[in-house]
Amino acid sequence: MEDMKSSTSVYDVFTPTTPAKVSFIERDEVNEKLVDALRTPGTQLVVYGYSGSGKSTLLRNKLRQLYEHEVTTRCTSASSFDQLMLSAFDDLDGYYISELQEKNTSSISASAKNTIASIRTELSATASFSSENLAKKTRILPPQLTAQNLAKLMGEANCCWVLEDFHKIEESERTKLSQTMKVFMDMADDYKTVKVIAVGAVDSARQVVQYDPEMRTRIAEIHVPLMEPHELQSIINLGTKILKIAFSPSLTNKISHYANGLPAICHTICLNVCQQNGIYEEVNTLVNLTDAELEPALEKYLSNSSDTLKMAFEASLKQVRKGKYDHPKLIIHALAQLSQDGATKDEILRKINKVEPTYTSRSFSGGIEKLCKAQRTPLIRLDENSGKYSFIDPLYRSFALALNSDEPKTSFDVNIQTLIENVIFKIRELQ
Ligand SMILES: Nc1ncnc2c1ncn2[C@@H]1O[C@H](COP(=O)(O)OP(=O)(O)O)[C@@H](O)[C@H]1O
Ligand SMILES: [Mg+2]
CATH class of the missing domain: 1.10.10 (Arc Repressor Mutant, subunit A)
Incomplete structure (x- = not known):
């Protein structure tokens, strides 16, 4: 049966500021290591590498292939580890609520339901307390919201915990992650999927999290390098193929050269080329684009x-x-x-x-x-x-x-x- 698919938008193909989906290319160099680590129960992950090298995109696409759900928590320099735990709990709570409404509730254990309920009660109690002082409305971590309980709730939901930009949070707060990872490691006996994935735009895994030497064998350090020219060219080839347009080999080469290892720049220049030719979605008849496109596309990028x-x-x-x-x-x-x-x-x-x-x-x-x-x-x-x-x-x-x-x-x-x-x-x- 033919499905009536609407044509693909250029903004879904060239994605300078969001993780690529349809134009996602596999990264052979890191793929195996990442997938092995994700599949191995108990293995925790530290994903690191240059900002813009493609860490979030790679992770998002691999998790989509391997996991039912994930909880992603974004970190800022002001985040405390307690806040990250609370935010992860909120996400899980939302998941459990919709799960209870939609499906057979039997898939969620009574103990998980109890844990959720007691944390929720505690949270609403402290929330009403602190609303008296609106200026300082920080939520307090309920004593029941332990790393164990968080791991248990994630385990029952078959999900893992992604901490994006973990390098941004203060060092004193960062040390708490290594303890949490330890707890998550030990929970893998009961819940095979449970794990923490810490992502950081830094040069080494240790700059993301300092952990004890004895944890070493159970933490996979995954480096996502800048892209090779051939990888950038694959993005261009894949993207243009989806849109049914063609960039000349020379245009493709130059864009990949100019992008200098960064996929985000590659996406931006390609998007500019499309925009300057009025291409906003998949076209009906093949459009050939050549070298002449580079200059205006680059100029726009640079002025921005x-x-x-x-x-x-x-x-x-x-x-x-x-x-x-x-x-x-x-x-x-x-x-x-x-x-x-x-x-x-x-x-x-x-x-x-x-x-x-x-x-x-x-x-x-x-x-x-x-x-x-x-x-x-x-x-x-x-x-x-x-x-x-x-x-x-x-x-x-x-x-x-x-x-x-x-x-x-x-x-x-x-x-x-x-x-x-x-x-x-x-x-x-x-x-
Ligand atoms: N494997 C890939 N295939 C296609 N595009 C990618 C790929 N990896 C990254 N990109 C693109 O590169 C840009 C930066 O990627 P991102 O994952 O945000 O990097 P990081 O998380 O390392 O800062 C985004 O525009 C994204 O769409
Ligand atoms: Mg990122």
Whole structure:
């Protein structure tokens, strides 16, 4: 039987700000490790990697394949662990309520029902208490809402607990996760699916959660790397196929090159290409798009990001100059010319020494520190594992490259319009 499917919207295909669904591509490098860890009862997960590398998307798609439900709790710098527990409970409570209404209640044990009820009662009691003081309406964690009980309720619902952006919460609060993981590990005997998945945009699993050495074998640390060009090209090929349009191989190549490992940039540029051609949904007759599309698509993307870029560069470049060298400028220029994956201190130093032969290792250390820290918008970060420095956003590197080309040596003011023009100029040269 033919189903009358309405045509797919471009916004479901190119998803720069939400997890990809129809244009989701499998990540062979991490897939097996992730799926094994999700399937193994008792194994807890720490998923880490560069912001925008595709952690949430990968997890969402794999969980959809393997789990009935999941509880996702988002963390902010202000979150306390108690609040995360409460928020997870609210989600579970909602699930149990709808489950009780919709299906046979027998699938939920009496003990789970009791636990839910008692926590609910406690919560409403403390809520009415604290509403007297509206200014400070923080909910108190009921004594029954323990990690054990949370694990039990999740277990009965066949779900797991995803903590998104866990690296954001304060360190003192983060330590509580390792205790909770321990409890969840021990509950796996009774509930096979129960587990915690902590996700963090950092360089190592330990920066997400510090756990005891004895837990090591039961925690899977899963690194989601930036995407390879061929992966970005797969997104483009899949997306355009769904929309029944075609990007020339050269256009596809250039977009994947420019996206610099970040799928979000790839989605954005593709979406811009579609929009500028009036393509908002799957088309009836094949549309062929070529190289000429790149420039306007990129320009739109860059002008939309110009404020962020301006802030990031100005903060770094306008630092008060002390001594002989303009450290930020030297370092940024050198790093931009090195590999996209970043470069070690020695590599950067060698590059700088080509223009400033007397620039020492000590000067470098002082200069790089300022670029990595101390500002609200740092440009560069250090990956402790590999010892490599890289631009926080690949876009910064493209900008730095553009800065490098034409900017007169004396003035180093950031003129966004010039930068955009320069980047586009560079892209044109990239044949
Ligand atoms: N496997 C994938 N296939 C297609 N698009 C992806 C994939 N992974 C990520 N994306 C896209 O990349 C962007 C960033 O992904 P996201 O999962 O939010 O990254 P992270 O959670 O690591 O910050 C989103 O626009 C998403 O749609
Ligand atoms: Mg995410």
